[in-house]
Amino acid sequence: MAKEPFAQSTSRAPISQRAQRIEEVEKKAMVDVVIDDIEVKVPMGTTILEAAEKVNIKIPSLCYHPDLCLAGVCRVCVVEVEGEKNLQASCAYPITRPINVTTYSPRVRRARKNILYLLLRNHYGECYSCARNNNCELQALAKEYGVRTYKFGHLDKPRFEDDISSYAVERDMDKCVLCRRCVRTCIDLQEVGVLEAINRGSSTKVATYLDKPLHDVICINCGQCINRCPTGALKAKDPAEGVWKAIDDPTKHVIIQTAPSPRAAMGEEFGLPPGTSVTKKMNTALRRVGFDKVFDTNFTADLTIMEEGTELLLRLKKVLVDGDKNTKLPMFTSCSPGWVKFVEHFYPEKLDHLSTAKSPQQMFGAVVKTWYARRNNIDPNDIVSVSLMPCSAKKFECERPEMDDSGYKDVDHALTTREIAGMIRESGLDLPNLPESDFDDPLGIGSGAALVFGATGGVMEAAIRTAYELVTGEEVPFENLRVTPVRGMEGIRTAELPIKKAVDAWKFLEGATLKVMVAHGTANAKKVMEMLSRGEIDDYHFIEIMACPGGCLGGGGQPIPTSPEIREARARAIYEEDEGLPIRKSHENPIIKEIYRDFLTEGPCGHLSHKLLHTSYLERGKWIGKQPKARKKTAARKKKK
Numbered sequence: 001m002a003k004e005p006f007a008q009s010t011s012r013a014p015i016s017q018r019a020q021r022i023e024e025v026e027k028k029a030m031v032d033v034v035i036d037d038i039e040v041k042v043p044m045g046t047t048i049l050e051a052a053e054k055v056n057i058k059i060p061s062l063c064y065h066p067d068l069c070l071a072g073v074c075r076v077c078v079v080e081v082e083g084e085k086n087l088q089a090s091c092a093y094p095i096t097r098p099i100n101v102t103t104y105s106p107r108v109r110r111a112r113k114n115i116l117y118l119l120l121r122n123h124y125g126e127c128y129s130c131a132r133n134n135n136c137e138l139q140a141l142a143k144e145y146g147v148r149t150y151k152f153g154h155l156d157k158p159r160f161e162d163d164i165s166s167y168a169v170e171r172d173m174d175k176c177v178l179c180r181r182c183v184r185t186c187i188d189l190q191e192v193g194v195l196e197a198i199n200r201g202s203s204t205k206v207a208t209y210l211d212k213p214l215h216d217v218i219c220i221n222c223g224q225c226i227n228r229c230p231t232g233a234l235k236a237k238d239p240a241e242g243v244w245k246a247i248d249d250p251t252k253h254v255i256i257q258t259a260p261s262p263r264a265a266m267g268e269e270f271g272l273p274p275g276t277s278v279t280k281k282m283n284t285a286l287r288r289v290g291f292d293k294v295f296d297t298n299f300t301a302d303l304t305i306m307e308e309g310t311e312l313l314l315r316l317k318k319v320l321v322d323g324d325k326n327t328k329l330p331m332f333t334s335c336s337p338g339w340v341k342f343v344e345h346f347y348p349e350k351l352d353h354l355s356t357a358k359s360p361q362q363m364f365g366a367v368v369k370t371w372y373a374r375r376n377n378i379d380p381n382d383i384v385s386v387s388l389m390p391c392s393a394k395k396f397e398c399e400r401p402e403m404d405d406s407g408y409k410d411v412d413h414a415l416t417t418r419e420i421a422g423m424i425r426e427s428g429l430d431l432p433n434l435p436e437s438d439f440d441d442p443l444g445i446g447s448g449a450a451l452v453f454g455a456t457g458g459v460m461e462a463a464i465r466t467a468y469e470l471v472t473g474e475e476v477p478f479e480n481l482r483v484t485p486v487r488g489m490e491g492i493r494t495a496e497l498p499i500k501k502a503v504d505a506w507k508f509l510e511g512a513t514l515k516v517m518v519a520h521g522t523a524n525a526k527k528v529m530e531m532l533s534r535g536e537i538d539d540y541h542f543i544e545i546m547a548c549p550g551g552c553l554g555g556g557g558q559p560i561p562t563s564p565e566i567r568e569a570r571a572r573a574i575y576e577e578d579e580g581l582p583i584r585k586s587h588e589n590p591i592i593k594e595i596y597r598d599f600l601t602e603g604p605c606g607h608l609s610h611k612l613l614h615t616s617y618l619e620r621g622k623w624i625g626k627q628p629k630a631r632k633k634t635a636a637r638k639k640k641k
Contacts, residue, residue, distance in 0.1 A: 034100045048090035048101055049077060059103055060112065060141055062119075062230050063179035064091040066563045067549065069188050074119075074179050076141065078111050079103045087111055109145070116142055117151040123231070124155040124174035130232040135560060137230035138177060160205070165213035167399050168221035168237060168392040168556075176206055176233040182225035189549065191523040192342070194219045206233075218345045220522065222338035222547045223392030223416075223556015236392045236557055239413040240423055246384040246412075247290035254384040255293040256286055257364045257443070260301070260454035261390035261552040262417040264573035268559040268566075269421035270431045275569030277577050280436030285424045286388075287437065296439045297387070298446020300363040301453045301462070302586035303595070304335060307613050308357040308459075309467045309586075310604035312542055313506065321508050328353045330517070330532075330540040333459050335359040337397035338547030338556075342522045347529050356614040360453070361387050361394055362403050364443070365410030366612040371599045372443060380406065386413045388420050390454070390555030393547065405612050416557025442591050448481070448578035449586045455571040456520035456551035457486035457493065460544040464497070464516075466587045473503040481584050482575075489550060489568060491524040492517065494540075517543040520551050 030041045033051050042051045047070070052059050063074040072092030079090045082100035087108065090101075102108065119138060127133050141147075160173040178197070183206060186195045194217050198207045208217045226234045246252045267276035286294045312331050318324040334340055334355040343351060358366070364387070369380040387394060391414075397403065398411035415423075424431055438444065449462035461483040468476040476483065485495040494517045502510035517540055519528050525545045531537045548554045550567035553574065583589055600609040 031095050032098045033095055034098075036101070036103055042095060044096055045094050048079060048081075048088070048093045048095060048099075051095060052090065052101075052103065057103060059090050060144070061091055062137055062141070062177060063181060065181050065184075065228050067189055067228065068181060068184040071180055071184065074177065075115050076112055078108060078115075080105050080108055112141075113145045113147060114151070116145055116147050119177050120147065120150060121152045121154060122159075122174075123177065124158050125172070125232070130175070131235040131238070132232035132560075136232060139231075163213050164237070165215040166219060166221065166237065167215075167396040169214055169219065169223060169226060170235050170237050171214065172233055172235075173205055173207075174233075175231045177231055178204060178206065179230060180206065181228040181230065182206060182234060185225045185228050189523060190220075190222060190224055190521060190547075191526050192218065192220055192222075195225065220338045220341040220345065220547060221393035221396045221556075222522070224548060226392065226556050227554075227558065227560055227562045236416050236419065237395060238419050238422075239395075239415065240419055243384075243386055243413050243415065243423070246386075251382060252384050253292050253378050253382050254290070254386060255295055255368060256291045256386045256388055257295045257297045257300075257361070257368075258282065258286070258388040258439075259297045259361070259390055259552065260451045260458075260574060261555060261558065261570065262388050262420070264454065264553060264570040264577075265390065265417055265558050266421060266431065269418065272432055273569070274566040275573045277573045278431060279577065280438065281431055281434045283439060284434045284437045285427075285429050285431050286420075288429055288434075289423050289427050291386070293440045293443075295364070295368075295443040296446045297360050297364055298450035298453075299443045299589070299591060300360040300367060301450030302447050302589045302592050303363050303367070303613065304357055304360050304459075305449065305462050305466050305586035306592060306596075306604045307363075307609060308333065308335075308355045309463050309470075311355055311357060311614075312463070313467065313471070314605060316541065317508060320512070330515075330537060330543045331355055333542075333544045335453070335459060336393075336546045336548075336552075337391070338393040339522065339525060339545045341393065341396070342525060342547060343529070346526070347533075350529065350532060353532070356610075356616060358403070358613055358615055359394075359397065360450075361389060361414070362397065362410055363613045365398070365403070365412075366406045367443070367595070369406040369408045369410060370612060371595060375442070380408050383408075384413070385409075385411050386415060387411050388417070389414050390417055390552045390558045391548070392416060392556035394557075402615050416555075417559060418557060421559070442594070445583070445589055445591045447586050447589050448581040448584035450589075451578045451581065452574055454552045454574045455487070456546055457483075457488065457518045457544065458551060458574075459546075460486045460516055460518050460542070462586055463542065465585045468497070468499075469585065470587065471499060471502050471506040471509055473501075480579060486516065486518050486544075487575075489564065489571075491521060492519045492527060494518075514542070515540045518545075519543070520546045520554075521549040522547050 029044045031044050033040050035052050038055045040055050049059055059077050061077040063071045070092045072089040075089055077090045078087035080102040081088050158174045163171040183195045187193050194208055246254045263279040264277050266282055267278045283294050315327050315331055318327040319329055332354045365385045368385050373380045394414040398414050403410050449465045452458035452461050464483050465476050497514040499509050499512050519525055553570040554567045
């Protein structure tokens with residue numbers, strides 16, 4: 001095997017605030033600490049909570065989250081520190097000297113229980129009807145500490161009106177415990193800044209800018225706030241009832257496409273450890289739920305690689321050969337709707353750097369209601385196109401007004417991993433004990449390259465596996481096709497790929513060096529965009545950005561909880577499944593070859609493929625400041641009537 005040709009560089013921009021803290025404190029002097037009579041040495045600056053974790057002592061908390069900066073606002077994690085008059089919040093107490101800590105005294109127990117009583121005083125709503133029932137941190141703590149009454153009273157009516165204005169995220173502030181995890185997620189982790197704590201004292205609440213509905217502010221629908229909320233104050237908008245209605249209608253042909261990431265996370269909803277792949281059991285479950293066909297979004301992820309990869313090569317030719325000043329490089333990926341919305345809000349002048357390719361979800365919807373419908377003699381009006389996605393932003397994406405190039409709404413409903421798990425449970429199915437089954441033909445064949453789309457760096461890796469072979473005529477020179485330089489959980493990664501030889505139409509790239517970059521989480525995306533604005537990355541060619549930490553496997557619709565360790569376990573599951581697949585390059589997918597031979601006959605970026613599978617950057621951003629409106633009947637629908 002030839003030496004891997006990448007010159008790799010990694011920008012240390014960790015997405016985990018805790019990882020950053022640990023990295024800093026480990027460089028400092030060690031301090032002796034005694035926690036519940038257990039001696040431990042920790043670097044100076046380590047918090048009591050972190051020190052307790054080292055010796056497997058559990059301290060409860062609500063405001064603390066491993067992805068976020070410290071807050072110390074909920075006080076559930078209080079402990080006794082010898083010599084200190086007051087109880088201390090263990091998550092925000094840095095150890096700077098030898099101390100003796102007690103985590104379980106009667107005083108600590110009473111304080112924690114009273115704090116829970118106070119939190120429940122303003123927590124309105126029935127647990128059994130809550131989306132987080134049996135997965136609520138407040139509920140779990142109340143049970144653990146024997147809270148069976150409302151010592152300080154309980155609200156008998158709601159104080160706030162639910163915000164259901166967004167296509168993606170719903171807010172119920174009567175369930176909010178003011179932990180501010182959502183605020184820190186939006187401001188620090190994602191650097192969007194939609195949410196903030198307003199007012200003071202008993203009037204404090206978490207709100208949007210000027211307390212406006214979510215659809216009136218710059219929310220990118222990423223759903224990261226949902227994944228870190230300890231209660232049911234935030235949830236994704238669930239279209240399951242509409243899907244059930246379609247399934248129960250015998251005149252409807254209901255298909256579901258399944259994205260790569262949910263299959264590496266769905267098992268967590270049924271008690272399996274993170275990183276357990278349940279692809280074929282999930283297929284069986286979806287059929288038993290009632291879907292007529294279970295397809296694989298990996299098919300259109302392969303289609304995305306063909307379209308987006310061709311677009312990149314054509315852009316390179318226009319810039320390097322034709323000297324076209326209007327063609328923009330670097331080209332950014334466009335398959336993450338949260339990232340696209342981020343650019344639309346914050347960097348609209350850079351929209352022409354985005355690929356025009358639609359996401360795999362939307363490409364799939366367009367193909368289903370055109371090629372698939374004709375091939376199977378099904379009226380597109382009778383097809384209900386459902387997607388299983390790891391992403392809450394997909395709910396907004398399928399409602400965008402430009403997403404109907406098939407003549408119909410391309411994707412009718414976008415369901416998250418959590419929502420599909422709910423439908424499976426509602427059907428009385430136990431996923432781990434179901435038999436395995438394959439996807440349905442013809443849209444059930446996808447490559448391993450498409451599968452790794454689910455992890456950060458996956459789109460880049462898939463593109464390299466195909467583009468390198470098409471340009472050079474040789475297989476990408478990485479052991480077992482593992483393009484390791486673009487893998488990993490660092491916030492920003494860069495790499496260079498020398499092209500020593502090129503064939504056919506791509507001879508102009510011979511001797512060139514392809515410079516690529518990968519980033520995940522919009523805080524890191526902001527760093528990349530600022531570099532672009534300053535002209536620091538003008539020599540780069542292709543940049544992958546995903547809105548969510550870890551990429552799609554850390555999406556806002558994935559199982560709760562999330563953490564750096566959980567996201568890494570999901571990534572391992574995706575990479576392991578990739579290596580067991582018979583097809584591992586997008587351009588080798590036989591159905592991809594068939595659709596270009598029989599339907600998209602002009603090839604990638606041809607007239608028909610551009611109409612169905614691409615959009616114009618000029619269309620993006622038109623909706624800002626207003627909700628997408630219900631579509632009018634298209635010509636195809638009018639003709640049908």
